[in-house]
Amino acid sequence: MQTNLKVSHWFPTALGEAYYPNAEKEHQRLLPYIDKIKGEKDECFNYYPVHKDKKFNDINKFILTKVNEFSKRYNFGPMKIKDSWFNDYKRHNINSPHAHLGSIFTAVYYLVGYTEDVSLVIHSPIPPDMMNPSEVTTNDPLKNVNPLTIDDIIIKPSTGYLCIFRSFLSHEVPLKITDHKRISLSYTFIKDVL
Numbered sequence: 001m002q003t004n005l006k007v008s009h010w011f012p013t014a015l016g017e018a019y020y021p022n023a024e025k026e027h028q029r030l031l032p033y034i035d036k037i038k039g040e041k042d043e044c045f046n047y048y049p050v051h052k053d054k055k056f057n058d059i060n061k062f063i064l065t066k067v068n069e070f071s072k073r074y075n076f077g078p079m080k081i082k083d084s085w086f087n088d089y090k091r092h093n094i095n096s097p098h099a100h101l102g103s104i105f106t107a108v109y110y111l112v113g114y115t116e117d118v119s120l121v122i123h124s125p126i127p128p129d130m131m132n133p134s135e136v137t138t139n140d141p142l143k144n145v146n147p148l149t150i151d152d153i154i155i156k157p158s159t160g161y162l163c164i165f166r167s168f169l170s171h172e173v174p175l176k177i178t179d180h181k182r183i184s185l186s187y188t189f190i191k192d193v194l
């Protein structure tokens with residue numbers, strides 16, 4: 001008979017993470033191409049179908065492979081890319097909280113990024129714990145918290161870093177206050193029904 005307390009995790013969300021091995025080379029090759037796509041207008045959000053552009057073939061393939069590995073953990077079966085776009089963040093750009101409706105998974109890949117730059121923040125789907133059992137304070141908002149109780153996942157951008165999460169999770173990029181280059185490719189995924 002088991003007398004020790006057995007604790008298993010059931011409802012917390014999951015985060016998939018990987019690094020693209022050829023990231024620096026791809027970054028150098030694609031940077032001028034990104035500028036060409038943007039043309040005259042210099043906007044943060046660029047609704048451009050990255051997943052349909054052959055120049056991004058190797059990155060796209062890598063991301064789809066990793067998303068399918070992640071999907072296997074959920075038993076959801078094969079995924080296909082539904083939509084994609086890229087964001088070229090400049091100083092004072094911001095991306096308010098949102099979720100990617102109509103998709104199952106979201107992947108964010110940093111074509112170029114620096115960890116000291118503004119993070120991507122993914123919010124917990126669990127509502128605030130009004131009883132405050134972790135005893136967090138305004139001064140110490142991370143007091144006693146762990147992956148079971150934390151409110152946000154903080155993703156520090158770096159060249160070649162990929163993260164994958166469920167599309168219902170609200171996420172945002174707070175105000176950017178540096179001049180570091182920060183270009184992210186975003187993808188959404190739905191089931192690949194054969």
Ligand SMILES: [Fe+2]
Binds near residue numbers: 100
């Ligand atoms: Fe997003």
